[in-house]
Amino acid sequence: MDFSNSSVESDTKWFDAWLSSKSIRPVDLQWIHHLQDHVSSQDESVLLAGVLVSAYLGAGHTCIDLTAVFNGDLAGLEFHPAPSVVLSALDIHSVGAWYRRLSDSPLVALFDGASSHSASSASFSLASSAPLILTDAGLLYLARYFSYEQSVLSFIQLQESKGRRQVDGQKLDSLFPSDVQSSELDWQKIAVANAASMDFSIISGGPGTGKTTTVTKLLALLVWQSLDEAANEERDHLTNEFRESDARLLSNALHKSSLPRIALAAPTGKAAARLTESISGAKKKLNIAQPILDAIPETATTLHRLLGADYGRSQFKHHKQNPLHIDILLVDEVSMVDMPMMAKLIEALPEHARLVLLGDKDQLSSVEAGNVLGDLTFGIQREKVTRAQFTGLTDSLNAAELERLSRQVIEQAPAIQRHLSLLSKSYRFNDQSGIGLLASAVNQCQVDGTLRVLRGDYDNVYWRSTDLKETQLDVAALAQGYKTYWAQVRQRVAPAELHTAFNQYQVLTAVRQGVMGVEFVNDALETYFYRQGYIESQSMWYPGKAIIMTRNDSNTGLFNGDIGLCLPDEQNVLRVWFTLANGEMKGFLPSRITSFEPVFAMTVHKSQGSEFERVTMILPNNASPVLGKELIYTGITRAKHYFELWANEFILQDALKKRVQRRSGLTKAIWR
Numbered sequence: 001m002d003f004s005n006s007s008v009e010s011d012t013k014w015f016d017a018w019l020s021s022k023s024i025r026p027v028d029l030q031w032i033h034h035l036q037d038h039v040s041s042q043d044e045s046v047l048l049a050g051v052l053v054s055a056y057l058g059a060g061h062t063c064i065d066l067t068a069v070f071n072g073d074l075a076g077l078e079f080h081p082a083p084s085v086v087l088s089a090l091d092i093h094s095v096g097a098w099y100r101r102l103s104d105s106p107l108v109a110l111f112d113g114a115s116s117h118s119a120s121s122a123s124f125s126l127a128s129s130a131p132l133i134l135t136d137a138g139l140l141y142l143a144r145y146f147s148y149e150q151s152v153l154s155f156i157q158l159q160e161s162k163g164r165r166q167v168d169g170q171k172l173d174s175l176f177p178s179d180v181q182s183s184e185l186d187w188q189k190i191a192v193a194n195a196a197s198m199d200f201s202i203i204s205g206g207p208g209t210g211k212t213t214t215v216t217k218l219l220a221l222l223v224w225q226s227l228d229e230a231a232n233e234e235r236d237h238l239t240n241e242f243r244e245s246d247a248r249l250l251s252n253a254l255h256k257s258s259l260p261r262i263a264l265a266a267p268t269g270k271a272a273a274r275l276t277e278s279i280s281g282a283k284k285k286l287n288i289a290q291p292i293l294d295a296i297p298e299t300a301t302t303l304h305r306l307l308g309a310d311y312g313r314s315q316f317k318h319h320k321q322n323p324l325h326i327d328i329l330l331v332d333e334v335s336m337v338d339m340p341m342m343a344k345l346i347e348a349l350p351e352h353a354r355l356v357l358l359g360d361k362d363q364l365s366s367v368e369a370g371n372v373l374g375d376l377t378f379g380i381q382r383e384k385v386t387r388a389q390f391t392g393l394t395d396s397l398n399a400a401e402l403e404r405l406s407r408q409v410i411e412q413a414p415a416i417q418r419h420l421s422l423l424s425k426s427y428r429f430n431d432q433s434g435i436g437l438l439a440s441a442v443n444q445c446q447v448d449g450t451l452r453v454l455r456g457d458y459d460n461v462y463w464r465s466t467d468l469k470e471t472q473l474d475v476a477a478l479a480q481g482y483k484t485y486w487a488q489v490r491q492r493v494a495p496a497e498l499h500t501a502f503n504q505y506q507v508l509t510a511v512r513q514g515v516m517g518v519e520f521v522n523d524a525l526e527t528y529f530y531r532q533g534y535i536e537s538q539s540m541w542y543p544g545k546a547i548i549m550t551r552n553d554s555n556t557g558l559f560n561g562d563i564g565l566c567l568p569d570e571q572n573v574l575r576v577w578f579t580l581a582n583g584e585m586k587g588f589l590p591s592r593i594t595s596f597e598p599v600f601a602m603t604v605h606k607s608q609g610s611e612f613e614r615v616t617m618i619l620p621n622n623a624s625p626v627l628g629k630e631l632i633y634t635g636i637t638r639a640k641h642y643f644e645l646w647a648n649e650f651i652l653q654d655a656l657k658k659r660v661q662r663r664s665g666l667t668k669a670i671w672r
């Protein structure tokens, strides 16, 4: 090969250069080499494509787009020499030529999207055993990931082809007692009306926009409708105004009827615990008959546990042949759900079941490959409804609401739009809240707006502008936020109380390495706490030690992301205490805890699904490919009452201009 036009020495293989610059991992090269040996294929352009697919998968993309790669649009990844330079040296001078070489390879199977789509089934299976799949749109996948994506797509297409279910407008009205004269639309009510009429719906919204409140009312409506149907067997008519006298009747119906079996789930233990807490909080605020409330579960579980993870096997207990025994599944924090998990979840869903997805579409994507929530909500119209959606809502909304809603109607939109609701009014942050304004400016990539809020006189936002040359971390300032926590440790409060104290404050970092990276910051904080006398012993485990699990562990039942705090139990034996997904507290002997790291500071990625009263977020003083507006937005929205940013202005500006977009074929297929 001749790299005379590239920056690499002519005797250097492109993959050596990519390996040494860490653009690819050894594993990216190994698997495709292995496959090539297997079929004795020597086409280097196929090798290159396979390496890229694997490397992009490692960075969260489910596929590569041949045209984009060929044209140098590398989605934030860097390769020297550029893939197009290598291809040129291989005598490939057009995307078409590369496509043909791939099509001819025994390692690649072709997929013709137009002839293969069908809305009759919610799952997809591959006909070929080739490890790579090339679509007619020029997207190249690892076969397994292609299969996951197609399963999700088939499910969506099936849902789009379904009709609407009846919604009881009077019951809806009593869940949302609104002022008919008001000129404002209640988008939470519209979201409930819409979701109740569909088997599949997504409700997206930023922090405090009432997602939990809304789905709790949705569940109440669905339960109430079911109970009513059952109660109708007992008497001809049940008034929609629910009275105490109806309770006896309904409780009879309860025994007779098949109440909807509802499951609540979230991707991590932490997010499940928060859902448990917020659903029970939202239920308490609902003024509705007890039998209805009783039928709404309060305990959420993790997706892994719901699907029946068996750590010895790669398959979950629940799948297409053994679906979940549920009628309604609510999944929170869906931005964290990756493509394989979504495909497996959909596969395990019984055909008749409803699926309601909740999340903030603007947050960081899942750690593993895919951006399912982002893809599904890609073209969502803020506070608009489609003509078809509007027509479907006419039974559930009153005349005044329909009149107001008719002003928001858009004529045409892809079918997926009918399944989406977007909540944008925050009930946590008002128009004057620095955190709310900052999150909104960052989310819209407004550099000036962001700086204006940061420089403004807001009592819940503070910016510590750092110098690019700064190499010292002000640990003492960072550690201030942990004073109350250490006071509680010293008082030996109950583990649940200590967890509450820990949730008061969290240091977030954008990166892992370097002075502003999570490893260094944790080390520095621990050393500082030791010197200050907060840490009383030199042993590895001490009262107050805070850790985060880095893997799911079948022995303890703990999940990646679970936070454990160390305290002696009543027998003075040191234990690590975790809040389980059902809200209970459990203490483990330290020897049982494996795969963990300290968590006085955590990365923004790990903080997804958690909220803290006060947050300090530290950005590195050098550019990093992980820095983008989604990361900064996610960090800000972890703070409920106070947010402090330690960042250099140029680094911040640069990050705000960057959108980390993950490649997949889902967006195009759904929003075509």
Ligand SMILES: Nc1ncnc2c1ncn2[C@@H]1O[C@H](COP(=O)(O)OP(=O)(O)OP(=O)(O)O)[C@@H](O)[C@H]1O
Residues within 6 Å of the ligand: 188, 205, 206, 207, 208, 209, 210, 211, 212, 213, 214, 278, 282, 285, 427, 428, 611
């Ligand atoms: N329509 C409303 N009117 C008044 N308060 C509301 C309304 N909707 C929600 N709230 C209140 O706003 C707060 C946040 O609501 P909720 O927890 O439902 O939002 P969320 O979007 O689920 O929040 P999070 O970002 O924490 O997941 C709660 O205290 C809730 O009672």
